[in-house]
Amino acid sequence: MKYIDEFRDRRLAELLAQEIKRTVTRPWKVMEVCGGQTHTILQFGLEDLLSDAVELLHGPGCPVCVTPVELIDRAIAIAQLPDVIFCSFGDMLRVPGSTSDLLELKARGADVRIVYSPLDAVNLARKHADRRVVFFAVGFETTAPANAMAVYHAKKSGVTNFFLLCSHVTVPPMIVAILQSPGNTVQAFLGPGHVCSVMGWREYEAISRHYLVPIVICGFEPTDLLEGILRCVRQLEAGQARVENQYSRAVKPAGNQAAQMILTDVFDVTDRMWRGIGSIPKSGYRLSHAYKQFDAEREFEIATTCGQESPICISGQILRGLKKPPDCPAFGQDCTPEHPLGATMVSSEGTCAAYYKFGKVRKSEMN
Numbered sequence: 545m546k547y548i549d550e551f552r553d554r555r556l557a558e559l560l561a562q563e564i565k566r567t568v569t570r571p572w573k574v575m576e577v578c579g580g581q582t583h584t585i586l587q588f589g590l591e592d593l594l595s596d597a598v599e600l601l602h603g604p605g606c607p608v609c610v611t612p613v614e615l616i617d618r619a620i621a622i623a624q625l626p627d628v629i630f631c632s633f634g635d636m637l638r639v640p641g642s643t644s645d646l647l648e649l650k651a652r653g654a655d656v657r658i659v660y661s662p663l664d665a666v667n668l669a670r671k672h673a674d675r676r677v678v679f680f681a682v683g684f685e686t687t688a689p690a691n692a693m694a695v696y697h698a699k700k701s702g703v704t705n706f707f708l709l710c711s712h713v714t715v716p717p718m719i720v721a722i723l724q725s726p727g728n729t730v731q732a733f734l735g736p737g738h739v740c741s742v743m744g745w746r747e748y749e750a751i752s753r754h755y756l757v758p759i760v761i762c763g764f765e766p767t768d769l770l771e772g773i774l775r776c777v778r779q780l781e782a783g784q785a786r787v788e789n790q791y792s793r794a795v796k797p798a799g800n801q802a803a804q805m806i807l808t809d810v811f812d813v814t815d816r817m818w819r820g821i822g823s824i825p826k827s828g829y830r831l832s833h834a835y836k837q838f839d840a841e842r843e844f845e846i847a848t849t850c851g852q853e854s855p856i857c858i859s860g861q862i863l864r865g866l867k868k869p870p871d872c873p874a875f876g877q878d879c880t881p882e883h884p885l886g887a888t889m890v891s892s893e894g895t896c897a898a899y900y901k902f903g904k905v906r907k908s909e910m911n
């Protein structure tokens with residue numbers, strides 16, 4: 545398939561891996577930021593191709609995984625109300641809260657619906673004027689513009705029974721939090737290609753300069769990732785630290801300015817809790833004053849809960865690159881995609897789910 549096969553060329557992947565091995569003089573540690581990148585690494589056995597030349601650490605770039613338990617509990621509390629239609633993308637339904645999840649609630653009769661666009665939820669609100677329709681807005685800068693646009697449309701068309709339960713998070717403050725965390729071993733980052741297609745990559749330059757860390761904005765196919773790793777190790781070996789853009793077919797330096805304008809209009813930057821990591825200053829979005837009437841947290845006075853994580857789940861350490869799924873005693877035993885104990889197993893982009901799914905290296909999927 546054009547635009548995919550050329551980035552899954554096995555011969556090219558092997559040549560890139562050989563060049564990486566020729567370049568390194570010590571085993572560098574590189575973190576890929578996005579869950580989609582983690583899945584490609586495991587699906588195509590890229591760690592195996594690299595042998596021990598580079599250790600890949602898997603970052604917290606899966607929005608479902610980092611949504612805090614408290615917010616899942618709040619979503620469940622709102623969805624239980626009889627006049628509410630609660631809308632979400634499908635991947636949030638099985639994320640465990642303290643005692644339950646949205647799918648279980650749906651099975652018990654609550655009106656929880658899977659939608660494919662936030663605009664579907666706005667249309668539901670128009671259709672059911674006697675109900676309150678809530679959309680669970682989860683994601684990084686990639687999904688935030690569509691959610692902002694839904695709120696903008698609701699306001700413009702006079703829809704007053706549509707609300708956003710907002711849990712948007714942003715990547716640059718998360719990278720800073722990882723670099724500042726005790727015990728950090730990450731020496732370079734493969735940056736988030738999709739996020740940068742919206743936001744550009746200028747804001748990563750200050751991080752790279754300040755922390756002397758190479759950041760290579762990277763795509764999601766095998767040869768994208770190997771080229772990104774090669775660019776990282778060339779910088780590390782030369783004692784350099786700058787931002788490079790490997791994903792130039794999708795990412796421009798300034799990003800998508802129309803999308804950035806709608807984000808600035810509808811959202812303010814705020815501190816956010818990250819599941820397994822804790823609060824990170826200025827790492828998310830909340831609805832701005834001009835759109836506060838659409839804020840579900842303001843509309844529904846739900847008491848803040850103290851979310852309970854499974855005591856054996858080490859997903860917090862996995863999300864910071866300090867541990868890997870096989871280090872968890874529950875991995876593949878008590879915790880599986882069918883019975884997940886933590887969000888990194890339930891999400892399709894989660895690191896534990898990727899290790900479980902691609903436990904056997906499948907190099908044959910490359911051409």
Ligand code: SF4
Pocket residue numbers: 854856857858859862869872873874875876879880884885886887888889890896
């Ligand atoms: S395997 Fe399950 S319990 Fe262990 S860290 Fe992953 S999600 Fe948590």
